[in-house]
Amino acid sequence: AVLQLAVLVGSLRAQSFSRKIAKALAARAPDSVRCRFIEIGDLPLYNEDLDGDRPPAAWSGFRAAIRECDAVLFVTPEYNRSIPGCLKNALDVGSRPSGKSVFKGLPAGVVSVTPYQLGAFGANHALRQTFAFLDMPVMQQPEAYIGNVTELLDDKGAVTNADTAAFLEKFMTSLEMWIRTMHPGGSSFDA
Ligand code: FNR
Numbered sequence: 001a002v003l004q005l006a007v008l009v010g011s012l013r014a015q016s017f018s019r020k021i022a023k024a025l026a027a028r029a030p031d032s033v034r035c036r037f038i039e040i041g042d043l044p045l046y047n048e049d050l051d052g053d054r055p056p057a058a059w060s061g062f063r064a065a066i067r068e069c070d071a072v073l074f075v076t077p078e079y080n081r082s083i084p085g086c087l088k089n090a091l092d093v094g095s096r097p098s099g100k101s102v103f104k105g106l107p108a109g110v111v112s113v114t115p116y117q118l119g120a121f122g123a124n125h126a127l128r129q130t131f132a133f134l135d136m137p138v139m140q141q142p143e144a145y146i147g148n149v150t151e152l153l154d155d156k157g158a159v160t161n162a163d164t165a166a167f168l169e170k171f172m173t174s175l176e177m178w179i180r181t182m183h184p185g186g187s188s189f190d191a
Contacts, residue, residue, distance in 0.1 A: 003033045006069035010076025010087035012041040017149045018113045020157035022075035028169040033176050038065045040090035059093050066102040071179040073109045081122030107182040108136045109175040111144040120145040139178040
């Protein structure tokens with residue numbers, strides 16, 4: 001069966017390098033993986049008081065979209081050695097109400113991105129800390145810290161570095177194997 005892979009990008013800016021890398025990853029996904037970009041920029045900040053019978057429509061839409069997917073790929077910049085607030089908010093929204101987390105059990109992949117030589121490690125591992133609590137089995141290898149990202153892309157956002165392009169393809173192939181190992185026989189959605 002074709003896998004549905006949610007792609008969450010941890011940057012809201014139009015020219016985001018992380019989104020360019022996410023698109024480059026999606027373009028290199030195996031045919032048996034369908035990437036679905038799910039937007040997180042319009043999710044109201046999580047507030048338990050709003051999470052009653054009629055939660056904000058944006059929250060319900062986001063939760064429904066994740067529920068239709070078999071796994072989640074996170075592509076994110078690093079903010080202050082951690083993950084951007086918008087991404088943490090999306091994780092918080094999807095994780096609630098208690099006992100109804102849409103993330104529970106979903107296999108995950110992480111790619112962190114920085115324009116600098118030193119960066120991306122903090123965001124990558126801050127995310128992994130949250131996956132432990134959310135019970136999301138995250139692929140361990142290959143790890144993906146995309147440094148010096150401005151040197152890897154052209155003006156249109158295409159990956160110009162051949163080694164990077166090959167690595168992104170290998171990452172997606174490995175991620176598919178990881179997802180299928182975690183969900184032999186197909187979709188977590190059917191389970
Ligand atoms: C940053 N940036 C950054 N970079 C990094 O490698 N480590 C860090 O801790 C931080 N911290 C940080 C905090 C805040 C609030 C901002 C706005 C930026 C720089 C960041 O990597 C850079 O702006 C990227 O271009 C952001 O990713 P996108 O938007 O291009 O995907």
